[in-house]
Amino acid sequence: MSFPWAEHYTPKLPLMKWIDEKLPLPRFVYNAVGGGYEVPRNLNYFWNFGVLAGLALTIQLVTGIILAMHYASNAGIAFDSVEHMMRDVNSGWLLRYAHANGASFFFIVVYIHIFRGLFYGSYKAPREMVWLLGVVIFLLMMATAFMGYVLPWGQMSFWGAQVITGLFSAIPVVGDPIHTWLLGGFAPGDATLNRFFSLHYLLPFVIAGVIILHIWALHIPGSSNPTGVEVKGPQDTVPFHPYYTAKDGFGVGVFLLLFALVLFFAPNAMGHPDNYIQANPMSTPAHIVPEWYFWxxxxxxxxxxxxxxxxxxxxxxxxxxxxxxxxxxxxxxxxxxxxxxxxxxxxxxxxxxxxxxxxxxxxxxxxxxxxxxxxxxxxxxxxxxxxxxxxxxxxxxxxxxxxxxxxxxDPLPGSITEAVLAKAKHRPVEADPALAAAAE
Structure with missing residues (x-):
């Protein structure tokens, strides 16, 4: 978003001036997330979850790349390779649990992000493209998570792949060929693991690319806000940095604290016990379910x-x-x-x-x-x-x-500032220097 009153980046150090002239990356970062990016002044903590989703994706990318170095996409040894990570690789248990629970935290954050958008009308004009790209990200997440669930090659992995891919066979005429093509055969096996592992590794980078488009589309109309009223002037906005970088920093701290609590004290709470049993095509689990975020x-x-x-x-x-x-x-x-x-x-x-x-x-x-x-x-x-x-x-x-x-x-406020000041009447203005300045 580019407001006429927003600051423009002017490098001061000679090195930064030279970099900015040859490759305007410092200027891009400043305008994207720094003091040059103006945002509504009334954003609440529900607006933290976009940043938290980016953090969750980063955790998944880093842990996933390292785990891929030790994983074997072969039906005969896939389960053993996961056990090898857990037992023999230095901090492998931590990486594996961080990756598995990171997926759950990623979905928790994204679900809250989606319902925030539903409540505050973030899908309405002029932000339709932001919403549509968000739904694309959600679909890519679901595909990535499903294929990742298959890779440990436990009982629920095998039978989950069998059941979910079998849904495509319900499509008339082309259903059975699609089912066979997805699995690479008539039942989950080596071909299934190879193609699912390849796509599971690739799709997070596709998600990262769509997230860049998502943020780009967001910067054109600017962020929505709890009132739904559009920005009307400089009094309605504050620079993203330091106001919301500090607020996001608090959210990141809470997120990492909760993540650490689950990681170290309840790492299997959101998993299924049957997935610690090696896949057996001859033994069907009594109750086949996908991961909780698909329920x-x-x-x-x-x-x-x-x-x-x-x-x-x-x-x-x-x-x-x-x-x-x-x-x-x-x-x-x-x-x-x-x-x-x-x-x-x-x-x-x-x-x-x-x-x-x-x-x-x-x-x-x-x-x-x-x-x-x-x-x-x-x-x-x-x-x-x-x-x-x-x-x-x-x-x-x-x-x-x-x-x-x-x-x-109900009657809408005339501006974002009007809504903020009306809310401030319920507490002393002196308690908030920013509100005191706005009141003056």
């Missing part, structure tokens, strides 16, 4: 238990398995169309009382879906997941358009 979508997949058929004829139009696959993918692809589904002119849920209630209902609904996705495929979990899946789609396709047309939003 809401897995619940939607399993919610479809009946074929779509013509009544009284027995003619099947769409099999239940294909319905589940279509619903699972649609639940994610639906997010692409959200900027055009929600037509309310008010961005922030803070000023949308009716929207706020249904947003919290959606939040509970997704938690219920997650719980049902990790539960056995039996009653009452199947019935609950069917109700929750129905509401998930109804929320985006029915509830949001209706709310946009009938809701009476």
């Amino acid at each position: 809401p979508f897995y619940a939607i997949l399993r919610a479809f238990t009946m074929d779509l058929s013509i009544p009284f004829t027995g003619i099947v139009i769409i099999p239940a398995k294909l319905l589940g696959v279509l619903a699972m993918f649609s639940s994610i692809l639906l997010l692409f169309f959200l900027p055009w589904i929600d037509t309310s002119p008010v961005r922030s849920g803070t000023y949308r009382p009716l929207f706020k209630k249904f947003f919290y209902l959606l939040l509970v609904d997704v938690v219920v879906l997650g719980y049902c996705g990790g539960a056995p495929a039996a009653e009452p979990y199947v019935m609950i997941s069917q109700i929750a899946a129905a509401y998930y789609f109804a929320h985006f396709l029915i509830v949001l358009p209706i709310i946009a047309s009938i809701e009476r939003p």
